[in-house]
Amino acid sequence: MASLGFAxxxxxxxxxxxxxxxxxxxxxxxxxxxxxxxFLPAAFLIAVWSAASPPLVGSLVMNGLPERELSKSPAEISxxxxxxxxxxxxxxxxxxEQLAEVRTGKPVLGEILERRGIPLASAPLPFMVSAAxxxxxxxxxxxxxxxxxxxxxxxxxxxxxxxxxxxTFRARNSVEGVILAGLAAASTVAILTTVGIxxxxxxxxxxxxxxxxxxxxxxxxxxxxxxxxxxxxGASEGQFGLLPLLWGTLYISLVALLVAVPVGLLSxxxxxxxxxxxxxxxxxxxxxxxxxxxxIVYGFFALITVGPFLRDTGAAxxxxxxxxxxxxxxxxxxxxxxxxxxxxxxDIINAVPQSLRDGSYGLGATKSExxxxxxxxxxxxxxxxxxxxxxxxxxxxxxxxxxxxGIAANLSWNPLEPLTTITVKIxxxxxxxxxxxxxxxxxxxxLGLTLFCFTLALNIYALYMVRKYREQYE
Amino acid sequence: xxxxxxxTGSAGPVANSRSLVEQSxxxxxxxxxxxxxxxxxxxxxxxxxLVIVFASIIQxxxxxxxxxxxxxxxxxxxxxxxxxxxxxxxxxxxxxxxxLIQDALVTALKLDPKSRTDVRxxxxxxxxxxxxxxxxFVLANRDxxxxxxxxxxxxxxxVDSVLKGAFDRSIPEERRKLNDKQLxxxxxxxxxxxxxxxxxxxxxxxxxxSQPESAGIGVALIGSLFMMLTVVLLAVPIGVxxxxxxxxxxxxxxxxxxxxxxxxxxxxxxxxxxxxxxLAVFINFMGLPRxxxxxxxxxxxxxxxxxxxxxxxxxxxxVPPSIREAALGVGASKMQSIxxxxxxxxxxxxxxxxxxxxxxxxxxxxxxxxxxxVAFVVEYPRTPLDPATALPVQIYMWxxxxxxxxxxxxxxxxxxxxxxxxxxxxxxxxxxxRFERRW
Numbered sequence: 001m002a003s004l005g006f007a008x009x010x011x012x013x014x015x016x017x018x019x020x021x022x023x024x025x026x027x028x029x030x031x032x033x034x035x036x037x038x039f040l041p042a043a044f045l046i047a048v049w050s051a052a053s054p055p056l057v058g059s060l061v062m063n064g065l066p067e068r069e070l071s072k073s074p075a076e077i078s079x080x081x082x083x084x085x086x087x088x089x090x091x092x093x094x095x096x097e098q099l100a101e102v103r104t105g106k107p108v109l110g111e112i113l114e115r116r117g118i119p120l121a122s123a124p125l126p127f128m129v130s131a132a133x134x135x136x137x138x139x140x141x142x143x144x145x146x147x148x149x150x151x152x153x154x155x156x157x158x159x160x161x162x163x164x165x166x167x168t169f170r171a172r173n174s175v176e177g178v179i180l181a182g183l184a185a186a187s188t189v190a191i192l193t194t195v196g197i198x199x200x201x202x203x204x205x206x207x208x209x210x211x212x213x214x215x216x217x218x219x220x221x222x223x224x225x226x227x228x229x230x231x232x233x234g235a236s237e238g239q240f241g242l243l244p245l246l247w248g249t250l251y252i253s254l255v256a257l258l259v260a261v262p263v264g265l266l267s268x269x270x271x272x273x274x275x276x277x278x279x280x281x282x283x284x285x286x287x288x289x290x291x292x293x294x295x296i297v298y299g300f301f302a303l304i305t306v307g308p309f310l311r312d313t314g315a316a317x318x319x320x321x322x323x324x325x326x327x328x329x330x331x332x333x334x335x336x337x338x339x340x341x342x343x344x345x346x347d348i349i350n351a352v353p354q355s356l357r358d359g360s361y362g363l364g365a366t367k368s369e370x371x372x373x374x375x376x377x378x379x380x381x382x383x384x385x386x387x388x389x390x391x392x393x394x395x396x397x398x399x400x401x402x403x404x405x406g407i408a409a410n411l412s413w414n415p416l417e418p419l420t421t422i423t424v425k426i427x428x429x430x431x432x433x434x435x436x437x438x439x440x441x442x443x444x445x446x447l448g449l450t451l452f453c454f455t456l457a458l459n460i461y462a463l464y465m466v467r468k469y470r471e472q473y474e
Numbered sequence: 475x476x477x478x479x480x481x482t483g484s485a486g487p488v489a490n491s492r493s494l495v496e497q498s499x500x501x502x503x504x505x506x507x508x509x510x511x512x513x514x515x516x517x518x519x520x521x522x523x524l525v526i527v528f529a530s531i532i533q534x535x536x537x538x539x540x541x542x543x544x545x546x547x548x549x550x551x552x553x554x555x556x557x558x559x560x561x562x563x564x565x566x567x568x569x570x571x572x573x574l575i576q577d578a579l580v581t582a583l584k585l586d587p588k589s590r591t592d593v594r595x596x597x598x599x600x601x602x603x604x605x606x607x608x609x610x611f612v613l614a615n616r617d618x619x620x621x622x623x624x625x626x627x628x629x630x631x632x633v634d635s636v637l638k639g640a641f642d643r644s645i646p647e648e649r650r651k652l653n654d655k656q657l658x659x660x661x662x663x664x665x666x667x668x669x670x671x672x673x674x675x676x677x678x679x680x681x682x683x684s685q686p687e688s689a690g691i692g693v694a695l696i697g698s699l700f701m702m703l704t705v706v707l708l709a710v711p712i713g714v715x716x717x718x719x720x721x722x723x724x725x726x727x728x729x730x731x732x733x734x735x736x737x738x739x740x741x742x743x744x745x746x747x748x749x750x751x752x753l754a755v756f757i758n759f760m761g762l763p764r765x766x767x768x769x770x771x772x773x774x775x776x777x778x779x780x781x782x783x784x785x786x787x788x789x790x791x792x793v794p795p796s797i798r799e800a801a802l803g804v805g806a807s808k809m810q811s812i813x814x815x816x817x818x819x820x821x822x823x824x825x826x827x828x829x830x831x832x833x834x835x836x837x838x839x840x841x842x843x844x845x846x847x848v849a850f851v852v853e854y855p856r857t858p859l860d861p862a863t864a865l866p867v868q869i870y871m872w873x874x875x876x877x878x879x880x881x882x883x884x885x886x887x888x889x890x891x892x893x894x895x896x897x898x899x900x901x902x903x904x905x906x907x908r909f910e911r912r913w
Contacts, residue, residue, distance in 0.1 A: 025520035106725040176809040179785070180723060186715035186725070190737045190783070193776050197747060200754030263516045269570060270513025287520050292899060293527065294837025297888050300873045302880060305530040316604065335523045364495075366502050389742065393552045396744020398840035423746050423840070430753065430844055448750040460735075 027173040031256075036178055038159030042154035045305055050147045061131050080128065087132035088139070136283045166308060199451065204445035211439040212240050217446060219243065223420075225429065241441050242450065244409040248419035252330045252405060253394035255415060259334025261387055262355040264341025267376035271342070272349045273371055299403035302332040307404060319416060322406070326415040329405035333397055334440050335339070337390045344389065348382035385465030392458040396451060398423040422447050493732035530894070535885025541674035541687065542629040542637045544580040544600070544853060545667065548608060549687065552620040555612060566613055571605035572597075575627055582668055583659050584825060595656055603688035627674070629669060631687045631879040636660050637671055638882075677886055681852040682863070682871075686879030689872070691887050693851045697767045697862030704771025705778055705835050710828055713782030714817075720783070721790045723813055741780035748777045749844025757845060766847035767821075768858035774835040781834065785827020789820040824910030829902040833895050839866040865891050 027059050062081060072080075091099060165171070209217070220241025245282065267287065271280055307323040310331075312322030321327065360370040376383070406418020429444040532856050540812040555569040576597045577587070586593045603625040610618065632651045635641045637660070647653050652660070663669035680690025720898040751775035756762045762769050801811035807847065842848075847867045863871070872884040 024562065058545060102587065156629060176807060177854045180719075181807060183715045183719035183723065186712045187719045189712050189716065190740055190779060191733060193779070194736055194740060194753070195706070196755055197743070200751050200759075201747075203756065263519050266516035267520055270510070270517055273797055274510055274513060277493070283517055283521070286524065287517070290520070290524055290527075293831065294839065294866055294891065294895070295840055296656045296837065296839040296869050297871075298527075298529070300528060300869060300884060300888060304884075305526075338520050338523070346909050366506045368506045371509070388620070392742060398744070398843075399870065402840075403870075422543065422745070426746055427840070427843055430750070430768050431846075443756070445750065448747055452747050455742065455744055456739060459739050463735075463738055464743075464907065 013451075014183035016051035026172070029175050030165045030169070030215075030264065031173050033171040034158065034161035034165065036175065037157040038154050039157075039311050041157050042150045045153055046146060047407040048149040049150075053142045057135060057142060060138060061135045064134060065131060066127055074315065075131055082137060084128055084131045087128060089134040091132060091136045097334065109118075112245050125408060139382060147252060153442065181345035190431070198449075201445045204442050205449045207437075208439055208446045211442065216240065217242055217443075218471065221411060223288070223425070232343040238440065239448075240439065242447070244411050244423075245422045245425055247411055248326075248405070248409070249395055249423070251415070251419060252326055252333065254420060255326055255330025256333035256337055256394045257387065258329055260341050260390060264338045264390075265345050265383065267338075268342040268345035268349060269371060269376075272346050272377070272463070273367065280471075284346075287339045289333065289339075291343075293336070295336065295397060295399040296403075298332050298336050299399040299401075302400055304326050306332055314416065320414040323419055324404055324406035324418045326405065327418050329401050332404060332416070333394055333400050336397070336400065337394060339387060339437060340393060341390050344386035344466075345379075348379050348386060348469065351382070351470060352378045354472055379469075382469035385462040388458050388462035388465070390456045392462065395458070396455050402427055419442060422451050426451070483855060487747070506601065531885050531888050532646070533667065534881060534893060535889045537638045537640075537675050538677060538882045538889075540638075540671040542634040542669060543626040543672050543817045544582075544629055544663070544669050545626055546575065546582055547622050547624050548578040548627075550574065550575055550608075550612060550619050555619050566785025567609070568611075569612075571608045571612075572600070572601050575600060575604055575608060575625075577880070585659075587609060590606045592655075595653070599630055599633050599656060599660070601630050601687045602685050603683060604628045606688070616829070626672060628687050629683065631877070633660055634687055635690035635879070637669070639662060639883075644687055657824075666735070672822065672887075677883070678890075680855065682850045682868075685853070686877055688884050689880070691865060691868050691890065693854060694863045694865045694887075695856055695886045697770070697851075698865045700767035700855065700862065701771040701774055702836060702859045702866060704768060705832060706828075707770070708775040709782055709831070713779050713828075714786050714824060717776070717783045717786035717790060718812065721787045722808075725791045727858065737780050737783055744840075745777060745838055746840040746844065749841030751776070751843060752815060752845045763859055763861070765849045765851070765861035765863075766859045767855060767862040767864070769845050770842050770847055770859065770862075770864060777841065778831040778835045779840065782824075782828055783832035785831070786820070786824045789823025789827065791821045794882055807881060819911075822905055826902045826906050829898050829905070831901075833898040837866055837891065837895060837896070839864075842867050843870070865894075 004355055058081065061084065062077070065080070159354075196457050217240050220239055221243050222239045222241045223244045225238035225240060275283070303324075307325070307328045310321050310325070311323045312329055356378055356418045365373065379462060401421045403423050405421060405424060407420050407424060408418050409420045409425075410417070412419060426444045426447050429441060429447075475648055526861055551574060554574055555571075558565060575760070576593065578594055579596050580587050583596060585596060587593065588650070592767065607627060608625055609624070611623070629637075632641070636657065643650075643657065660669065676688065677690050679692040679697070680688055681693040683689040700782060720730060720733065724733075752769055756769045756772055796810050797815050797819065801815045806814065842864050847859050847863050848871060849863055851861050853860075853865055865887065869884055869887050872880045872887065
């Protein structure tokens with residue numbers, strides 16, 4: 001229909017061109033204008049209707065239930081509604097004459113559905129069948145109305161849009177206005193994502209703090225969530241202390257930074273100050289390959305190569321290193337972060353003005369003295385920012401620690417023992433069968449929010465540092 | 475100090491400071507050399523890590539591209555497959571194919587069919603899922619029932635490890651998974667071509683399985699493909715549109731500032747947080763099915779969006795203002811100058827950024843764990859709403875599986891994933907080289 005509008009307006013505008021000299025906009029714009037007036041309002045209506053209709057129908061059907069059913073517990077009501085939903089779905093599949101038979105009130109629906117190969121848990125009660133028929137009718141009426149109104153609106157848009165097509169009509173400006181609005185809307189998707197992240201976690205976190213007091217979560221030193229046992233709420237409450245997880249996260253990140261910062265920073269210095277063009281253009285992409293390897297591959301590498309290697313080396317030296325340990329996870333994560341640190345520091349060191357170096361050489365300093373006494377202090381704020389970005393990355397890293405850090409939540413200093421992190425616990429609490437009202441599941445959202453706030457603070461501060469540093473020398 | 479000394483004309487202090495400098499020079503040059511060596515050392519360590527990562531995975535994974543299979547002439551016995559003679563689909567489905575294969579193997583190994591131990595021992599050489607290929611053949615070619623047909627059937631994981639040299643024969647017989655008799659059969663079968671290593675097509679086509687030899691990444695590949703399609707269809711248009719708006723049209727004000735900071739931060743949010751978002755919004759709130767590749771694609775699209783926006787903005791900013799001004803000068807509107815001139819010139823840069831973003835999304839695992847992609851899926855998904863897994867998630871599941879045979883599969887799947895990523899990155903580099911324009 002919208003395409004029809006496009007064609008109509010296009011040819012009208014073209015014939016108009018011949019009749020009345022030069023119009024303001026080219027025919028294509030007139031066509032697009034009518035296309036938009038036909039399509040957009042109707043599509044919007046249909047989309048809104050489709051989203052709003054099922055809950056509305058559901059509540060209408062629920063209000064029509066007998067008093068006796070509505071006074072039951074929410075869980076039972078939702079079970080009843082579920083049965084009605086599936087009955088109504090079954091009604092879609094049966095033949096019209098069978099439907100008529102069901103309408104007369106005869107208790108035949110269960111039998112008919114069974115013959116169609118749709119099993120029911122229990123024989124449907126009469127009130128359920130009538131509610132299902134009601135839901136079926138309402139859904140169909142709503143669908144019919146939706147399409148009638150949608151097509152009507154499209155037709156109206158087509159007529160009104162076509163009427164405006166003419167030599168003096170500025171179709172291009174209108175079309176461009178719509179496109180601009182579309183572009184602006186696209187740029188808000190990023191904002192919506194952030195809002196979505198914060199709200200999706202905030203609600204569940206508030207929910208969680210109703211089960212577990214905030215102080216127990218933030219200052220508890222024991223992590224022992226227990227499994228949620230159905231039917232016994234009080235006895236299965238575990239302990240949800242954040243501190244062991246936070247400690248594990250920070251410890252592993254620290255080890256990772258101890259590996260990544262010296263290697264990354266020194267190679268960045270060599271590459272930006274010493275290396276010839278040839279070395280630079282070969283080595284830099286090679287090191288950046290490390291950044292392109294997916295984290296799951298690093299995790300597998302840690303699990304299968306680094307862990308056993310460290311364990312065997314430790315055994316030869318008389319040390320007891322477990323296959324999953326802080327050292328394993330930290331080392332592999334450090335490898336992952338090397339190119340991250342080195343390419344960021346490389347950019348930052350390159351941004352230090354040449355005049356500072358020349359001044360230092362003029363005073364007779366050697367190259368390394370210049371680097372240590374002049375270039376690095378000048379680049380320090382930027383490098384700190386880069387390290388903080390790397391730290392935020394390490395804190396949020398998941399797959400390496402899931403496979404290589406272990407699951408024991410301890411407050412231990414020993415880097416040769418397994419420790420666990422926030423991300424590991426989010427994964428273990430949210431995979432498998434979920435029960436969305438138990439603290440065992442909800443705690444994952446509280447952990448996620450903590451992680452998000454933590455990394456966000458680091459990122460904002462680091463980006464601020466890097467940006468301020470860049471401006472200083474621009 | 476030196477300048478002062480020269481101007482006063484006395485020779486003493488000059489000689490003194492020069493000798494001081496000369497004395498320290500040796501030390502300073504040594505420090506210089508040391509510092510340079512640290513830099514070279516750091517680079518070498520980085521490169522060594524790169525080599526170790528790849529070498530360890532290739533060394534473990536390359537053998538997974540071949541698979542041990544028995545070449546057997548199987549008699550498709552009508553009595554066993556279709557006793558009622560009706561070619562009923564259900565009969566054909568549940569017939570005892572393993573017995574047929576076992577009989578064929580016993581005959582081929584020239585064993586005594588009456589010795590029950592021998593028959594049982596021979597049977598353990600076959601994969602528990604060896605019958606799938608035969609059953610599918612019979613279902614597709616019902617006219618072949620009653621004839622003898624040559625087949626390649628999967629050998630068990632233990633046989634596979636013997637042929638690949640991973641089986642330790644020095645362990646005492648009673649603790650070994652295969653006894654001396656079985657090893658003898660395997661050796662003679664391998665010698666006369668009854669047993670051979672063939673290219674492992676199953677690795678690419680099979681779905682999930684509890685047996686390593688019949689597990690493959692078929693389902694994961696399709697799931698990943700659906701996800702990448704979703705990402706391309708969603709993230710690219712929205713990302714390019716957002717970048718165009720921010721770079722070309724947006725007024726410089728508070729709101730656009732917030733959007734910019736927000737996009738930069740979003741690029742650094744831990745990926746697992748996006749998974750939680752997907753779980754809360756797409757699955758709990760919007761009621762989309764768990765394990766569906768559509769949900770995975772949506773989450774990955776949101777993750778990729780900042781990358782694409784940042785790359786596109788850089789590509790648009792690199793188009794010189796003279797192009798825009800020329801277009802405006804001949805009477806184009808602002809929108810026309812951008813859609814007709816700026817955007818086409820920025821396309822190579824946008825494509826490069828998109829491919830790099832896609833490569834990142836393809837290797838992403840953590841958010842997919844949150845939305846239930848850790849699933850045992852045997853059937854190929856037909857639509858993006860069917861349960862599926864993704865390539866990295868499949869690697870994760872195999873990496874945590876207990877059986878030793880899965881280590882080889884995991885490395886093989888990792889190699890395939892890395893190959894995909896390498897292709898995408900090389901494509902991005904070629905695009906950049908080919909179309910990069912210096913203004």
